[in-house]
Amino acid sequence: MPDFAYLFDAAPLSPLGACLLWRRELLWLFAGSETAAAAASIVILAALLVYFVRRREPGFLLLVALLAGFLLADSTVHLARLWQLWHADHGVTGLVAAGAALVAVASAVVMRPALGRALALPSAADLAREVEFRREAEARARESEARLADLFEHMADAVFVVALRPDGSFAYESVNFAFERLFGVGRDKVIGQGARACLTDEATAILLERRFSEALAGHAPVEYEASGFTRAGYRHWHTVLVPLRGPDGQVARLLGSVRDVTETRRLQADLQETARLATVGSMCAGVAHEMSQPVNVIALWAGNARAALAAGRAQPDRLARTFDIMLDQSRRIGALLERMRELTRDGGAGIVGGAVPLAAPGSDRDPGAPNPSADPVEPFDVAAAVETVTAVASRQYAIEETVEITLDRPSGAIPVRGQRAKLEQALLQLIANAHDAVLERRARDPTAPAWIAVALRADHGAGVVAIAVRDTGGGVPETVRGRIFDPFYTTKEPGRGTGLGLAIAQGVARSMGGRLETWNEASGTAEAGAVFCLTLPLAPREPESSGPPRVGAAVA
Numbered sequence: 001m002p003d004f005a006y007l008f009d010a011a012p013l014s015p016l017g018a019c020l021l022w023r024r025e026l027l028w029l030f031a032g033s034e035t036a037a038a039a040a041s042i043v044i045l046a047a048l049l050v051y052f053v054r055r056r057e058p059g060f061l062l063l064v065a066l067l068a069g070f071l072l073a074d075s076t077v078h079l080a081r082l083w084q085l086w087h088a089d090h091g092v093t094g095l096v097a098a099g100a101a102l103v104a105v106a107s108a109v110v111m112r113p114a115l116g117r118a119l120a121l122p123s124a125a126d127l128a129r130e131v132e133f134r135r136e137a138e139a140r141a142r143e144s145e146a147r148l149a150d151l152f153e154h155m156a157d158a159v160f161v162v163a164l165r166p167d168g169s170f171a172y173e174s175v176n177f178a179f180e181r182l183f184g185v186g187r188d189k190v191i192g193q194g195a196r197a198c199l200t201d202e203a204t205a206i207l208l209e210r211r212f213s214e215a216l217a218g219h220a221p222v223e224y225e226a227s228g229f230t231r232a233g234y235r236h237w238h239t240v241l242v243p244l245r246g247p248d249g250q251v252a253r254l255l256g257s258v259r260d261v262t263e264t265r266r267l268q269a270d271l272q273e274t275a276r277l278a279t280v281g282s283m284c285a286g287v288a289h290e291m292s293q294p295v296n297v298i299a300l301w302a303g304n305a306r307a308a309l310a311a312g313r314a315q316p317d318r319l320a321r322t323f324d325i326m327l328d329q330s331r332r333i334g335a336l337l338e339r340m341r342e343l344t345r346d347g348g349a350g351i352v353g354g355a356v357p358l359a360a361p362g363s364d365r366d367p368g369a370p371n372p373s374a375d376p377v378e379p380f381d382v383a384a385a386v387e388t389v390t391a392v393a394s395r396q397y398a399i400e401e402t403v404e405i406t407l408d409r410p411s412g413a414i415p416v417r418g419q420r421a422k423l424e425q426a427l428l429q430l431i432a433n434a435h436d437a438v439l440e441r442r443a444r445d446p447t448a449p450a451w452i453a454v455a456l457r458a459d460h461g462a463g464v465v466a467i468a469v470r471d472t473g474g475g476v477p478e479t480v481r482g483r484i485f486d487p488f489y490t491t492k493e494p495g496r497g498t499g500l501g502l503a504i505a506q507g508v509a510r511s512m513g514g515r516l517e518t519w520n521e522a523s524g525t526a527e528a529g530a531v532f533c534l535t536l537p538l539a540p541r542e543p544e545s546s547g548p549p550r551v552g553a554a555v556a
Helices: 016-020 024-055 058-084 090-120 124-154 177-183 202-218 262-311 316-345 382-400 420-444 501-511
Strands: 158-164 170-175 222-230 233-245 251-260 378-381 404-408 415-418 451-459 464-471 515-521 529-537
Touching: 024 058, 058 090, 158 177, 177 233, 177 251, 202 222, 202 233, 202 251, 233 262, 262 316, 378 382, 382 404, 382 420, 382 451, 382 464, 415 420, 415 529, 420 451, 420 464, 420 501, 420 529, 501 515, 501 529
Parallel strands: 404 451
Antiparallel strands: 158 170, 158 251, 222 233, 233 251, 378 415, 451 464, 464 529, 515 529
């Protein structure tokens, strides 16, 4: 094993400064340079450590360690050389210099990746720009928030945010001024409280919180209308609830928009009352006209009979004829009164603005015949009823316009259960509406086709029969389709309809266990029009011995 002890044997050697004794200025030059260099390295090392301890930059830890090691090694070498000027420990100085060289080489090797990571960190200028950008973004966010808050506060509709409490109840988090005005309560009385804070009606408050629960559970918007007594009086309002998701994706809040429709509902009620009064007026005028004829006849013949008796010219056969006429006219008045009672029981179903009269001109029905609407609920042949209705409507419209009405029906009887007279009236209403739509389109476009197609189809497998009335009137506008079956809603000009026809037809369909639907066909073409489809359940087939289903009375 080599012996390195001789490297530290300073006996045969002399200090480095011994060579410069005759030139002391050189000795002190070397001594001063080494001292200054060592002191500078120590000062830089101390400053670097103080800077890192105070700033604690995490990305510069390795870089600071490398620089500190290098500076420490460099200062040690300078001190060793300073020692070497007066002491002949050249081996120790060489080992110190070798160690410092190793530290320098290692620092140089590790310095490049460490410097790259350090340079990847944002500089002070970058941080300043980032701070400025965030400050501007925060200012824009505050400005946007202020605009949204101002919009929220000044919206015409009442807007609120309701949150779910831990106990399962709901509490208002924020409301706008329109909400306070609608419900007559300040936000300081509402925030943190439930629906009972703005309503005096306990049942309505429970209903609203139930709606909140539906929107929260369904995670989908909920739309509803409600009415009740608020702090500002009785109100009717329309609400849309939209679930709001939090950062975790869960729905814990609802955004609500409330519109006061109290005046709209009052106006609708007034319009309905006006339409009802107009309907009642039309009914009274028609009844007065119908009853005036038999009353005049009775009065005329009664006057003649009394005059004959007073003059002693009364003949038994002539008096018998007079009494027969008076009894016949009395029965006619009784039949009219019976029809009035039926109309009262049916809620006015027989008085429909714009419909073809049940006693159409040219029909063979006796005005004094019993009202067919008094028929009991029983099976009848719907195919025969549709054929009769189509024939009556064809005769009626053939006199006035050239509107072609066609019928497509299968052969054989198709039994359903209900009141035939009411079904015929509903079908007449559908054909009348189709007729009006065709004429309105013809008024705008004289070249438009004018026909109404009535089709009857039975599906014995499904147990239903469908009666479709198709026209070329252009179709039902999409904007009104959702309300076309509402009572008193009409698209006709004032005075031409009360808006009861389709509502009554739908009521007839429902009373027979069916439904009435509508859609448009051939939109955008010359054949464009609406389809009203009345679907009814088929009646169970009776045994052969019981005979065919009863066919109700013909359409009057």
